[in-house]
Amino acid sequence: MYTEKVMEHFRNPRNVGEIENPDGVGVVGNPVCGDLMKITIKVDDDTISDIKFQTFGCGAAIATSSMVTELAKGKKIEDAIKISKQTVADALGGLPPQKMHCSNLASDGLRRAIADYLKKNGRLDKIRELGLEKELEKMEKGEMDDHGELCEV
Ligand code: FES
Numbered sequence: 001m002y003t004e005k006v007m008e009h010f011r012n013p014r015n016v017g018e019i020e021n022p023d024g025v026g027v028v029g030n031p032v033c034g035d036l037m038k039i040t041i042k043v044d045d046d047t048i049s050d051i052k053f054q055t056f057g058c059g060a061a062i063a064t065s066s067m068v069t070e071l072a073k074g075k076k077i078e079d080a081i082k083i084s085k086q087t088v089a090d091a092l093g094g095l096p097p098q099k100m101h102c103s104n105l106a107s108d109g110l111r112r113a114i115a116d117y118l119k120k121n122g123r124l125d126k127i128r129e130l131g132l133e134k135e136l137e138k139m140e141k142g143e144m145d146d147h148g149e150l151c152e153v
Helices: 002-009 061-073 085-091 103-120 125-128 135-141
Strands: 025-027 036-044 047-055
Touching: 002 061, 025 103, 036 061, 036 103, 047 061, 047 103, 061 085, 061 103, 085 103, 103 125, 103 135, 125 135
Parallel strands: none
Antiparallel strands: 025 036, 036 047
């Protein structure tokens, strides 16, 4: 059911934990299963120099988050926000369809962490330029996300 690469990232996840004094924090709940994700980032010159994740998600969430952190590290923020669930699934050699929603957790968390970083630096123009207004609005309202039913898959 899972590719070797998924299993390898699940057994050996990269960048697990929380960065001390992060430049940006993104917390998100998965609307499909209600699982949670926290992403912390360090940013230098609009480039993600470090990134870590913590999740209460399933095995696929662990593997996809691990891959998101690898894909995002060293990227400019405008490129990092383009990491989609499909990018992550492709990098892992595929995911079962019923697990595609799991790969949203880390990429959504990353978008929020970037929006948080820009907000803390008073760069609302950049938030608009990158289309992160929705992320900002949800964070300001304290919304984790629309929690769905607990995952049964
Ligand atoms: Fe909830 Fe995968 S993240 S089932």
